[in-house]
Structures are given as C-alpha cells and as structure tokens.
Amino acid sequence: MSMESILTKGLMTVKLTGELRTGFCTECGTQTAKEYYMDGERRRVRMTCPKCGGMGRLIVKTYSVQAPEPPKCFKAKCLWKFFFRVLYTTWLANYHTERVKYAQKNRGKNMPSKYRTGEDSPQTTWGCMKAVAKLKHL
Amino acid sequence: MAQNEVWTDTGIAELILLLREEPATGMESIVCLEMATACTAAVGSTFADPADTATHHTDSGLLIAAIDTVAGDTTNTAGDTILFDHVFTASATKNVAGIHVCNNDDDVTFIECCFNAVLAMENTDTLTIDGSSTIDQA
Numbered sequence: 001m002s003m004e005s006i007l008t009k010g011l012m013t014v015k016l017t018g019e020l021r022t023g024f025c026t027e028c029g030t031q032t033a034k035e036y037y038m039d040g041e042r043r044r045v046r047m048t049c050p051k052c053g054g055m056g057r058l059i060v061k062t063y064s065v066q067a068p069e070p071p072k073c074f075k076a077k078c079l080w081k082f083f084f085r086v087l088y089t090t091w092l093a094n095y096h097t098e099r100v101k102y103a104q105k106n107r108g109k110n111m112p113s114k115y116r117t118g119e120d121s122p123q124t125t126w127g128c129m130k131a132v133a134k135l136k137h138l
Numbered sequence: 139m140a141q142n143e144v145w146t147d148t149g150i151a152e153l154i155l156l157l158r159e160e161p162a163t164g165m166e167s168i169v170c171l172e173m174a175t176a177c178t179a180a181v182g183s184t185f186a187d188p189a190d191t192a193t194h195h196t197d198s199g200l201l202i203a204a205i206d207t208v209a210g211d212t213t214n215t216a217g218d219t220i221l222f223d224h225v226f227t228a229s230a231t232k233n234v235a236g237i238h239v240c241n242n243d244d245d246v247t248f249i250e251c252c253f254n255a256v257l258a259m260e261n262t263d264t265l266t267i268d269g270s271s272t273i274d275q276a
Binding site: 011014016017018019020021022023031044045047059062063064090093094097099100104 | 142150206207209211221225227234237249251258259262263264265266267271
C-alpha cells in the first residue's frame with residue numbers, strides 16, 4: 001500500500017444513530033406525529049405527541065463506534081497503545097451489538113436505561129467483556 | 139456485528155461529478171435496508187446492489203423518501219460537514235438492517251449504514267436517523 005493511500009484513508013467519515021421508539025406517547029397514549037423544530041440555526045425533525053409534546057417509549061438507540069486513530073509513531077509504547085485501543089473498540093462494538101439485541105428482545109420490559117440509550121457504556125476492555133457476558137446470560 | 143457506515147464508491151463518483159459540474163445530483167433521499175440478519179456496509183455497494191443480501195424496503199413506511207432535513211455544519215474547518223435527519227414510521231412489522239442515503243435521482247447511494255443489529259420494527263414504531271458526514275483535512 002502506498003503512503004498516499006494510507007494518508008487518504010478515512011478522509012470521509014460518517015457517524016449515525018438510529019433511535020427506535022414506539023409510536024404512542026408515554027404520557028397520554030396519543031399517536032406521535034412528525035414535528036420540525038429549530039436546534040439553534042438548524043432545522044431538525046422528531047416524533048412528538050401533538051397533544052402534550054411527549055415522545056414514544058424508547059426501545060433502543062444504535063451507535064456507530066469509530067475506529068481508533070492510527071499510531072503516530074513506531075515506538076513500542078505507541079504501538080501498544082494503538083493495539084489496546086483497537087481491542088477496546090472491538091469489544092465496545094460487540095457490547096453495543098449485544099445491547100441492541102437485548103433491548104429489542106425485551107422491548108416491553110423494564111431494564112436499566114443504559115441498555116436502551118447506550119449511554120454510560122463501559123470505559124475499559126475488561127468492562128466491555130464483562131458487560132457482553134452479562135448481556136448474553138440475562 | 140458492529141454498526142458500520144461507509145461512503146460508497148458510486149457515492150464518491152457522484153460527488154466528483156458534482157464538482158466537475160457534470161450531470162449529478164446531491165444528497166436527497168433515504169431508504170431502509172431489509173435483511174433478516176445484520177449486514178456489513180461495503181464501499182462496493184450500489185443503489186441497486188446493497189451490502190450482503192440486503193434489499194431496499196419498498197413499502198410499509200420504510201421505502202425511499204426525501205430526507206426530512208439536510209444542513210451544513212462545521213467539525214474541523216468551516217462547512218466541512220453535512221448533517222441529515224429523518225424519521226421513518228413503520229406501518230407493518232418489518233426488519234430494518236440499515237439505511238442507504240441516496241441522490242435526488244434515486245439511482246446512486248452515497249452512504250450505506252448497517253446497524254449494530256437488525257431492528258425489528260412493529261406497526262407504528264418510529265425510527266429517527268441522525269447522521270453526519272465530514273470531509274476531513276486530517
């Protein structure tokens with residue numbers, strides 16, 4: 001692979017989330033409808049209740065896990081750091097996959113909100129491994 | 139399978155056509171991908187041939203439609219990012235494995251995204267897509 005092709009890798013990045021909700025307001029049970037709103041200067045869209053402004057119940061939110069930046073030097077310290085970041089990213093992606101599956105399988109049940117929102121995800125590789133094992137046995 | 143998203147080769151070619159002021163159109167449509175298992179986004183995917191064995195949904199509120207909002211933004215340098223929002227409302231029970239972001243002519247896919255896991259949508263469920271893409275100088 002030439003140096004040029006390495007430098008241009010990842011030039012165009014994409015980040016995306018998908019938020020799956022029920023179509024009925026959690027507050028009053030009315031079917032939600034598309035609403036355009038202003039977020040600063042940006043026009044955005046969401047599903048809200050036309051009566052009370054509530055939203056449907058969150059089933060699950062998906063996330064993209066971005067690949068780590070390549071190492072900036074060839075010292076062992078840099079390469080080890082990169083290796084551990086790759087390991088963490090792989091297990092974090094695995095965690096989000098298991099989380100999304102679990103949240104959907106139990107869409108009507110109560111569960112810690114972190115499984116539905118994806119927030120407060122594990123911060124270490126070991127934490128991801130434990131969380132994945134737990135989700136598989138819940 | 140980790141959620142993954144890519145700019146497709148045909149999407150980049152369409153972008154280059156726009157820069158050359160050749161006949162081409164911008165980012166304007168979005169469609170859900172149908173597949174029973176999780177797919178893997180690939181740069182070689184095209185509008186007619188999405189990743190793996192995925193196909194475009196053609197009904198039930200998940201078919202190709204104009205993107206609700208598209209806006210410009212800044213991540214690293216002024217105007218280097220495009221943001222898009224869209225809400226799909228399912229009118230039947232359907233699996234959604236990912237999405238395609240397409241051009242105005244509905245013949246070129248710019249971005250392909252495959253979710254963390256297949257989303258099992260039920261009638262009236264809503265799926266809110268929040269995406270961004272940056273062309274990075276780094």
